[in-house]
Amino acid sequence: MSLLEAQERLRQQHLEWFRNHYKEQFGESTLREQEELVSGVEPNHQRPDWDLYYVNMLPQIGMRATCNRGRSGCIITDQEHHIIMTGYVGAPPGMPHCDEVGHKYEWRLDYDPFGATGFDLDDMHRHCIRTTHAESNSIYSAAKKGIALENSILYCTMTPCQRCAEAIVQSGIKRVVTAREYHDTAPAVEYFKQGGVELLTVGGKIEYKA
Ligand SMILES: [Zn+2]
Numbered sequence: 001m002s003l004l005e006a007q008e009r010l011r012q013q014h015l016e017w018f019r020n021h022y023k024e025q026f027g028e029s030t031l032r033e034q035e036e037l038v039s040g041v042e043p044n045h046q047r048p049d050w051d052l053y054y055v056n057m058l059p060q061i062g063m064r065a066t067c068n069r070g071r072s073g074c075i076i077t078d079q080e081h082h083i084i085m086t087g088y089v090g091a092p093p094g095m096p097h098c099d100e101v102g103h104k105y106e107w108r109l110d111y112d113p114f115g116a117t118g119f120d121l122d123d124m125h126r127h128c129i130r131t132t133h134a135e136s137n138s139i140y141s142a143a144k145k146g147i148a149l150e151n152s153i154l155y156c157t158m159t160p161c162q163r164c165a166e167a168i169v170q171s172g173i174k175r176v177v178t179a180r181e182y183h184d185t186a187p188a189v190e191y192f193k194q195g196g197v198e199l200l201t202v203g204g205k206i207e208y209k210a
């Protein structure tokens with residue numbers, strides 16, 4: 001077989017692979033799609049922007065999370081959109097995971113019980129504290145490897161909690177993009193406003209899970 005013949009065979013194999021791949025994704029191709037496939041000209045293809053690109057990856061990263069109260073994922077990128085670090089919610093290395101031994105709950109009240117509004121027992125919320133959150137885990141992993149996060153962008157499943165917001169501001173991250181809005185966004189919003197961190201939420205609100 002000549003080099004040209006070998007190249008043509010490889011090209012046909014690639015085309016075949018693409019056709020099968022498209023068939024799996026979209027069903028039988030239309031003639032226009034076939035033409036686009038062969039010519040490479042596909043003006044209607046919708047490219048996600050960088051925010052959507054990374055937000056769409058978060059569920060996959062969260063698959064390795066070990067607490068079912070929110071299998072959160074996190075991606076940190078630099079300003080040129082290269083991935084610096086990823087992380088997910090889970091117990092620190094060597095410690096048991098929620099999936100193995102169950103959640104470790106702490107009850108919290110989001111306001112001062114001695115304040116003017118008084119105190120209602122129904123306002124007590126329980127939080128699982130066995131895990132390190134996806135955002136903090138990603139920041140700690142970068143620290144472990146000596147990777148600077150100054151001016152980086154952080155993508156995460158929901159609005160960060162106060163502790164993660166502190167870590168985000170303190171590590172110099174400049175922009176946070178979340179897939180969903182957590183039921184209580186006030187602590188993070190306040191930290192980000194004061195700390196000069198831009199916050200963007202692309203999805204809807206997540207209600208509190210009792
Ligand atoms: Zn848990």
Ligand SMILES: [Zn+2]
Pocket residue numbers: 133134135136160161162163164165
């Ligand atoms: Zn957190």
